Amino acid sequence: MANEQYVAALQSVKTFFDNTIECFREEDAEFAPLDGMFTVAQQIAHAAQAVEWFLEGAFRPQGMAMNFEEMEADVRKITSLEDAKTWWNDAMTEATDTVTNAAPESWGEPIRGEIMKNAPRHAIIGGINDHCAHHRGALAVYARLIGLSPKMPYGE
Secondary structure, X not given: XXXXXXXXXXXXXXXXXXXXXXXXXXXXXXXXXXXXXXXXXXXXHHXXXXXXXXXXXXXXXXXXXXXXXXXXXXXXXXXXXHHHHHHHHHHHHHHHHHHHHOOHHHHHOEOOOOOOOOOEOOHHHHHHHHHHHHHHHHHHHHHHHOOOOXXXXXXX
């Protein structure tokens, strides 16, 4: 039962995020409000990368990876909306598959490492939700700054 609940939570995260980014066009991919900030495409890529990071970290003996500079460099390489959305969709598919196939009893096992140390593995579902909501909000602001109107994330 837990796996089904976690999958449903991930599906909501994806739907809400997809609704927000639906308004962007390829020509918006490299928009950032200020120099040095993530672009539209990089915000989406970063959200995708974080989903992978949470999932991998919850199940790795050493916990969450701490190579943040390297991770940021990977995100900064993304310049196309298509590439960012592909990463996002692939990350969410992998997350759903991982959650579906995880042994239900494994969700209570503690996370190792420094981040979320000793929290039960299922805590990553809330982490993914919060992190994606944060970037979804940033992307809604980006959209409005370039004259777009993002969809209400929670419904039609």
